[in-house]
Amino acid sequence: MKTIGLIGGMSWESSAEYYRMINEQVRDRLGSTHSAQSIMLSVDFAEIEALQHQGQWDKLAEKMCHAARQL
Numbered sequence: 001m002k003t004i005g006l007i008g009g010m011s012w013e014s015s016a017e018y019y020r021m022i023n024e025q026v027r028d029r030l031g032s033t034h035s036a037q038s039i040m041l042s043v044d045f046a047e048i049e050a051l052q053h054q055g056q057w058d059k060l061a062e063k064m065c066h067a068a069r070q071l
Contacts, residue, residue, distance in 0.1 A: 005071035009042035
């Protein structure tokens with residue numbers, strides 16, 4: 001099984017929902033007690049939102065790329 005990398009935290013509620021949906025799909029496909037092999041890095045959305053409002057799109061992209069590399 002491959003490992004799924006998730007950047008979470010855009011809202012913790014949506015991160016929890018994505019995690020649930022992914023694991024339900026794995027269970028439905030593989031059965032029983034199977035679940036996804038995954039790693040989630042959760043960012044602080046307040047920082048993301050501040051960069052959006054400040055129009056600092058380059059810094060925001062840098063922050064998201066850093067999160068992706070950490071995974």
